[in-house]
Amino acid sequence: MYRLTTRTRAGTVTAVAVLVLVAVGIAMPAFASRSLIQDLFFILTMLALAQLWNLLAGYGGLVSVGQQAFVGIGAYAMFAGVILLGWNPVAAILLGGLAGLVLAVPTAFIAFRLQGAYFAIGTWVMAEVTRLLVAQWKTLGGGTGTSLPRSATSGILGVETVGALFGVRDAAARDIIAYWLALGLVVVVTGGIYWLLRSRLGLALLAIRDNTEAAQSVGVSAGRLKWTVFLLAAAATGLVGGLVFMQTARISPDAAFALTDWTAYVIFIVVIGGIGTIEGPILGVLVFFALRTTLADYGSWYLMTLGLIAIAVMLFAPKGLWGAISSRSGVHLFPVRRRLAGPRIEGGN
Amino acid sequence: MIWVDIIVQGILLGGLYALFAAGLSLVFGIMRLVNLAHGDLIVFAAYLILVGVSLLGLSPWIAALVAAPVMFGAGWLLQSLVLNRVLGKDILPPLLVTFGLSVVIQNGLLETFSADSRRIPAGRLEGASLDLGVVTVGVMPLLTFASAVAVILALNAIFYRTALGRAFRATSDDAVTAGLMGIEPNRVFAIATGLAMVVVTVAALYLGIRANFDPSIGPARLIYAFEAVIIGGLGSLWGTLAGGIIIGVAQTVGAAVNPEWQILAGHVAFLAVLLVRPRGLFPRAVD
Numbered sequence: 003m004y005r006l007t008t009r010t011r012a013g014t015v016t017a018v019a020v021l022v023l024v025a026v027g028i029a030m031p032a033f034a035s036r037s038l039i040q041d042l043f044f045i046l047t048m049l050a051l052a053q054l055w056n057l058l059a060g061y062g063g064l065v066s067v068g069q070q071a072f073v074g075i076g077a078y079a080m081f082a083g084v085i086l087l088g089w090n091p092v093a094a095i096l097l098g099g100l101a102g103l104v105l106a107v108p109t110a111f112i113a114f115r116l117q118g119a120y121f122a123i124g125t126w127v128m129a130e131v132t133r134l135l136v137a138q139w140k141t142l143g144g145g146t147g148t149s150l151p152r153s154a155t156s157g158i159l160g161v162e163t164v165g166a167l168f169g170v171r172d173a174a175a176r177d178i179i180a181y182w183l184a185l186g187l188v189v190v191v192t193g194g195i196y197w198l199l200r201s202r203l204g205l206a207l208l209a210i211r212d213n214t215e216a217a218q219s220v221g222v223s224a225g226r227l228k229w230t231v232f233l234l235a236a237a238a239t240g241l242v243g244g245l246v247f248m249q250t251a252r253i254s255p256d257a258a259f260a261l262t263d264w265t266a267y268v269i270f271i272v273v274i275g276g277i278g279t280i281e282g283p284i285l286g287v288l289v290f291f292a293l294r295t296t297l298a299d300y301g302s303w304y305l306m307t308l309g310l311i312a313i314a315v316m317l318f319a320p321k322g323l324w325g326a327i328s329s330r331s332g333v334h335l336f337p338v339r340r341r342l343a344g345p346r347i348e349g350g351n
Numbered sequence: 352m353i354w355v356d357i358i359v360q361g362i363l364l365g366g367l368y369a370l371f372a373a374g375l376s377l378v379f380g381i382m383r384l385v386n387l388a389h390g391d392l393i394v395f396a397a398y399l400i401l402v403g404v405s406l407l408g409l410s411p412w413i414a415a416l417v418a419a420p421v422m423f424g425a426g427w428l429l430q431s432l433v434l435n436r437v438l439g440k441d442i443l444p445p446l447l448v449t450f451g452l453s454v455v456i457q458n459g460l461l462e463t464f465s466a467d468s469r470r471i472p473a474g475r476l477e478g479a480s481l482d483l484g485v486v487t488v489g490v491m492p493l494l495t496f497a498s499a500v501a502v503i504l505a506l507n508a509i510f511y512r513t514a515l516g517r518a519f520r521a522t523s524d525d526a527v528t529a530g531l532m533g534i535e536p537n538r539v540f541a542i543a544t545g546l547a548m549v550v551v552t553v554a555a556l557y558l559g560i561r562a563n564f565d566p567s568i569g570p571a572r573l574i575y576a577f578e579a580v581i582i583g584g585l586g587s588l589w590g591t592l593a594g595g596i597i598i599g600v601a602q603t604v605g606a607a608v609n610p611e612w613q614i615l616a617g618h619v620a621f622l623a624v625l626l627v628r629p630r631g632l633f634p635r636a637v638d
Contacts, residue, residue: 059443065442065443065446067387067450112622112625112626115625115626115629116581116625118385119385119442119446120385120581122385122387122446123385123574123577123578123581124625126574127574127577127578127618127621127622128622130574130614131615131618131619131622134614134615134618137611138611261570266450266454269450270451273447273451277443301462302458302459302461302462303462305454305457305458306455306458306459306462308454309451309452309453309454309455309458310451312447312448312450312451312454313433313448313451313452313455316437316444316447316448316451317433317436317437317448320444
């Protein structure tokens with residue numbers, strides 16, 4: 003008779019569109035230039051970071067300003083795997099995810115003692131501490147950083163096959179592999195978050211975000227859920243960090259733990275696009291990239307504009323661009339709300 | 352003897368951090384607003400003083416006196432036009448707005464003053480020192496510490512002895528009820544932020560005289576300030592001073608062991624206090 007569902011027609015359309023987009027994305031290197039592939043790689047990695055931060059802040063209520071800790075430690079773990087253990091860079095990315103997960107345990111232990119805004123500062127301090135400690139790691143270049151050895155970058159899993167397949171040099175083939183990995187990561191991260199939100203866990207998460215006390219009173223374990231979300235996001239952020247620095251093949255503490263690149267941009271993307279929605283970061287990253295391309299020649303004006311737009315969005319459209327679109331049109335491309343579906347009631351609306 | 356010297360220098364350095372933190376503590380205590388642009392506002396005020404010194408030929412102290420009302424006005428406008436609109440139960444909007452503001456100020460300063468590091472010239476005082484028998488201390492660090500104490504005394508006097516302070520405390524405890532008694536919370540908040548900006552100007556004066564600064568150093572000062580506020584406990588200005596001193600001493604002791612550990616030692620001290628006393632040493636406000 004009546005059943006609880008999150009399925010909508012828009013959701014079904016999205017599912018089909020996503021499948022088509024992913025198929026086009028996989029085939030992209032066959033006809034796209036190298037610079038386009040690099041741009042897409044940038045967009046995809048930023049999107050993955052934005053979805054993860056959105057999971058923390060928009061759904062989990064955990065406003066972290068220290069996500070650069072996990073990008074950085076993931077990147078360094080990847081480098082350590084290649085340089086110290088002799089792993090293939092692609093395999094070493096997994097080590098980056100593990101490092102993110104491990105670092106998240108002490109970070110959460112300390113930061114979860116702090117409420118609200120203090121939580122943000124706590125994560126930031128932890129990121130600074132990690133950066134300062136990593137800068138002491140002399141084998142990986144200390145404060146100045148280091149590069150991946152040539153033997154490792156040209157030996158990346160699949161470089162030869164891809165090079166032969168598309169008739170490109172090693173460096174371009176490496177970009178293509180990094181791009182595919184980024185595409186896969188975005189699909190897994192976005193799909194994973196979507197699945198999580200539609201599960202019982204997601205329902206509990208939304209309940210905690212909206213009213214912690216009320217959620218706890220009906221038996222939701224807020225503490226355990228926050229830990230789960232924080233650890234998951236940290237591990238995935240570590241993977242992104244490993245991937246980004248596999249592509250650049252050069253690392254330094256300042257680049258790997260950059261507050262601007264890995265947290266400020268990400269926050270702007272989510273806020274401008276629409277916090278607390280899966281569509282928001284996708285829209286946000288497109289706006290972000292368009293601004294970056296248009297204002298690239300104006301140096302610091304670009305960041306200033308980004309900051310001003312974020313302030314204006316918070317003041318006049320706190321739900322972001324997607325929130326404004328969605329509330330006018332009622333469209334949800336990734337529906338997570340539970341609705342009653344069943345036969346229409348006579349005389350009802 | 353060398354350790355006595357290190358500790359004394361650390362305490363004096365703590366005075367500077369307490370100055371960074373006092374404005375933050377004030378605003379947080381009254382309206383639970385976390386201003387992520389606080390560090391950048393200090394740097395902004397330092398440039399304002401620098402302009403007074405280098406363009407108008409004023410002495411740094413006079414330049415700071417001129418800058419203070421300007422900063423008060425800036426704070427008042429910022430609070431009335433922007434921050435009051437986003438204050439509420441949800442902490443995310445004010446956090447994100449001030450984060451955006453931080454990026455805007457940093458890059459605005461970068462565009463106006465370039466990335467060169469600058470310093471406010473203070474003449475003979477810069478290198479002057481006092482021999483206290485056991486230790487020799489710089490006049491500037493001593494002045495900084497004395498100013499921190501003076502600022503906290505003044506703020507406490509305003510808080511506990513004036514009608515304005517009563518309005519501050521009432522709004523902090525219960526803004527709605529305070530509103531029923533004829534206090535306009537938004538006006539009180541605007542004055543509080545203006546006042547915090549005056550404290551920021553004092554902090555900027557010492558920041559600019561004692562060390563080089565450039566547009567990018569704001570966030571690092573913000574972290575020290577926050578650590579001092581959190582260690583001290585919410586709403587306690589003397590606690591903030593204690594927090595500043597703890598960070599300062601940890602940094603000088605860390606630096607004495609290994610120069611590379613200076614900043615790290617400060618952060619570790621903060622985390623250690625947090626593990627033992629998550630609400631800080633002297634929490635006044637419950638939140």
